[in-house]
Amino acid sequence: xxxxxxxxxxxxxxxxxxxxxxxxxxxxxxxxxxxxxxxxxxxxxxxxxxxxxxxxxxxxxxxxxxxxxxxxxxxxxxxxxxxxxxxxxxxxxxxxxxxxxxxxxxxxxxxxxxxxxxxxxxxxxxxxxxxxxxxxxxxxxxxxxxxxxxxxxxxxxxxxxxxxxxxxxxxxxxxxxxxxxxxxxxxxxxxxxxxxxxxxxxxxxxxxxxxxxxxxxxxxxxxxxxxxxxxxxxxxxxxxxxxxxxxxxxxxxxxxxxxxxxxxxxxxxxxxxxxxxxxxxxxxxxxxxxxxxxxxxxxxxxxxxxxxxxxxxxxxxxxxxxxxxxxxxxxxxxxxxxxxxxxxxxxxxxxxxxxxxxxxxxxxxxxxxxxxxxxxxxxxxxxxxxxxxxxxxxxxxxxxxxxxxxxxxxxxxxxxxxxxxxxxxxxxxxxxxxxxxxxxxxxxxxxxxxxxxxxxxxxxxxxxxxxxxxxxx
Amino acid sequence: xxxxxxxxxxxxxxxxxxxxxxxxxxxxxxxxxxxxxxxxxxxxxxxxxxxxxxxxxxxxxxxxxxxxxxxxxxxxxxxxxxxxxxxxxxxxxxx
Numbered sequence: 415x416x417x418x419x420x421x422x423x424x425x426x427x428x429x430x431x432x433x434x435x436x437x438x439x440x441x442x443x444x445x446x447x448x449x450x451x452x453x454x455x456x457x458x459x460x461x462x463x464x465x466x467x468x469x470x471x472x473x474x475x476x477x478x479x480x481x482x483x484x485x486x487x488x489x490x491x492x493x494x495x496x497x498x499x500x501x502x503x504x505x506x507x508x509x510x511x512x513x514x515x516x517x518x519x520x521x522x523x524x525x526x527x528x529x530x531x532x533x534x535x536x537x538x539x540x541x542x543x544x545x546x547x548x549x550x551x552x553x554x555x556x557x558x559x560x561x562x563x564x565x566x567x568x569x570x571x572x573x574x575x576x577x578x579x580x581x582x583x584x585x586x587x588x589x590x591x592x593x594x595x596x597x598x599x600x601x602x603x604x605x606x607x608x609x610x611x612x613x614x615x616x617x618x619x620x621x622x623x624x625x626x627x628x629x630x631x632x633x634x635x636x637x638x639x640x641x642x643x644x645x646x647x648x649x650x651x652x653x654x655x656x657x658x659x660x661x662x663x664x665x666x667x668x669x670x671x672x673x674x675x676x677x678x679x680x681x682x683x684x685x686x687x688x689x690x691x692x693x694x695x696x697x698x699x700x701x702x703x704x705x706x707x708x709x710x711x712x713x714x715x716x717x718x719x720x721x722x723x724x725x726x727x728x729x730x731x732x733x734x735x736x737x738x739x740x741x742x743x744x745x746x747x748x749x750x751x752x753x754x755x756x757x758x759x760x761x762x763x764x765x766x767x768x769x770x771x772x773x774x775x776x777x778x779x780x781x782x783x784x785x786x787x788x789x790x791x792x793x794x795x796x797x798x799x800x801x802x803x804x805x806x807x808x809x810x811x812x813x814x815x816x817x818x819x820x821x822x823x824x825x826x827x828x829x830x831x832x833x834x835x836x837x838x839x840x841x842x843x844x845x846x847x848x849x850x851x852x853x854x855x856x857x858x859x860x861x862x863x864x865x866x867x868x869x870x871x872x873x874x875x876x877x878x879x880x881x882x883x884x885x886x887x
Numbered sequence: 888x889x890x891x892x893x894x895x896x897x898x899x900x901x902x903x904x905x906x907x908x909x910x911x912x913x914x915x916x917x918x919x920x921x922x923x924x925x926x927x928x929x930x931x932x933x934x935x936x937x938x939x940x941x942x943x944x945x946x947x948x949x950x951x952x953x954x955x956x957x958x959x960x961x962x963x964x965x966x967x968x969x970x971x972x973x974x975x976x977x978x979x980x981x982x
Contacts, residue, residue: 488958532940672904776916
C-alpha cells in the first residue's frame with residue numbers, strides 16, 4: 415500500500431503533466447492582459463486544473479468513490495455560489511474563497527503530518543519526517559491558517575456582519591509581533607522536534623495571528639487586505655508544493671503569490687500609504703472624533719435632479735466618477751441608462767475609475783461591465799485626469815476621498831500625496847452624496863463641496879439617478 | 888527532485904508571475920483575483936493524495952474535507968471568472 419504512494423518515484427509523464435498544468439495557469443493569467451483574450455485564458459486555466467487533478471487521480475487511484483463525492487459536493491456548492499452572487503458582493507465572495515484555500519492548505523498540512531508516508535516525506539531510516547519537509551510543512555500550515563482566519567474576518571467586515579471600523583486592541587503591536595516571533599521560533603524548533611504539540615501550536619498560533627492582523631484594519635483599506643490575502647493563499651499553495659515536490663503547485667503558488675503582492679502594491683500606491691501602515695491598521699478610526707469641533711460651516715449649493723438633468727444634457731462631455739457609494743446603492747444599471755440617454759443627446763460620456771474605488775481592485779470596472787457599459791468608455795486615472803479641464807461636467811457618484819484636492823495641497827491632510835481624480839477642474843461638478851454630514855472614509859472634509867462650480871445632489875445614489883433619468887425623458 | 892531544483896522553479900515562477908501580472912489590465916483586476924483564487928486551489932493535488940491514501944483514517948478524512956473545500960474554490964472561482972469576463976463588452980461601432 416505505502417509503496418504505491420511513494421512520491422519520490424513520480425513517473426516522468428506525471429511530472430511533465432504537472433509542468434504542463436503550471437504552464438496553462440501562466441497562460442490563464444496572460445490572457446487577462448486584455449478583455450478580448452481573457453475568456454480563452456480562463457478556459458486554459460480550467461484545462462490546467464483538469465490536467466492536475468486527472469494526473470493526481472491516475473497516480474493515486476484509490477478511494478475514487480469518496481473522492482468523486484467530495485468533488486461533487488464542493489463543486490456543486492462553488493458553482494451555485496458563483497452563479498447566484500451579486501456583482502456588488504464580489505469582494506465578500508473572493509474573501510470567502512481565499513479562506514477556503516487557506517483552510518484546505520491547513521488540512522492538507524495536518525494530513526501530511528499525520529500520514530507522512532503517503533506524502534513521501536517520511537525518512538524511512540529514522541521513522542521521522544525529513545528535516546526540510548518539516549520547515550515546508552510548518553510554513554505551509556502557518557500561512558494557510560493566517561490566510562484562513564484573516565479571510566474570515568475580511569469576509570465578515572465586507573459582508574457587514576462585523577463593523578468595518580478598525581478594532582484596536584491595547585498593545586496590539588506587541589501582541590502581534592510576539593505571536594509572529596513565537597510562530598517563527600516554533601517552526602525552527604520543529605526541525606529538531608517533530609512532536610505533535612509543536613506542530614499544532616504553530617497551527618493554533620497562526621489562526622490567532624490571522625485574526626489579530628485583520629481586525630484593526632478599516633473598511634476602506636480592504637482592497638489592500640483582500641489582495642494581501644490573495645497573495646498569502648498563493649504562498650500557502652507554494653509551501654505545500656515544496657512539501658509534495660509538485661511543480662504545478664509551486665508554479666501556481668508563485669504566480670498567485672506575486673499577483674496578490676503586486677495588487678497590494680498598486681492599492682497602497684493609489685492611497686499613497688505604505689504597506690506597513692496599512693497592516694498596522696487603525697486608519698479612519700480616530701477621524702470622526704477629531705473632526706467634530708474644527709469643521710467650519712461653509713456655504714454650498716444644492717441642486718435638484720432636474721438641474722442635473724438639464725446641465726448634463728447641455729454638455730459636450732460628461733465624466734462620471736463612481737465610488738463605493740454607487741456599489742452600495744446598486745446604482746450602476748440606472749447610471750448606464752443615464753449615460754445612454756446622454757449619448758442619445760449627443761453628449762460624450764466617459765467613466766473615470768480610481769484604483770482604490772470600491773472594496774477590491776477593479777471593483778468598479780466589474781460593476782460597470784455588469785451594467786453593460788462598454789469597457790472602452792471606462793478609463794483609468796492616469797488616462798483621463800488631463801481631460802477634466804476640458805470637460806463640462808464631472809458627475810461624482812458615491813466617491814469622495816479620491817476626488818479631494820487636499821491630497822495635492824494640504825500637507826497635514828491624512829490623504830496628502832494620494833493621486834486623485836481632478837474633478838475640480840471640470841466646468842461644473844455634480845456631486846452626488848447621501849448627506850452633507852458624512853465626510854469621506856479618511857474623515858477629511860472635501861473642498862470640492864464648497865466650490866462655486868459645484869452643485870451638491872443629496873440623496874441615495876440610485877434614487878437620485880433614477881430621478882435624473884426621469885427628468886431627461 | 889532535490890530542494891535546489893524545486894527552489895529554482897519557484898524563484899523563476901515568481902519572476903514569470905511578476906511580469907505576467909503587471910501586464911494584466913487594471914480593468915480586469917477583479918477577475919484576476921477570482922482566477923488566481925481558482926488556480927491556487929491546485930492545492931487539491933495534496934488533498935487528493937491525502938484523501939486517497941490508506942493508513943491513517945484521520946488523515947484520509949481531512950484529505951476528503953480538503954477536497955470538498957478546494958472543489959468549491961475550483962468550480963466557484965472559474966465559474967465566477969467566466970461570468971465576469973462575459974460581461975466585458977465593447978460597444979457596437981455601428982452607431
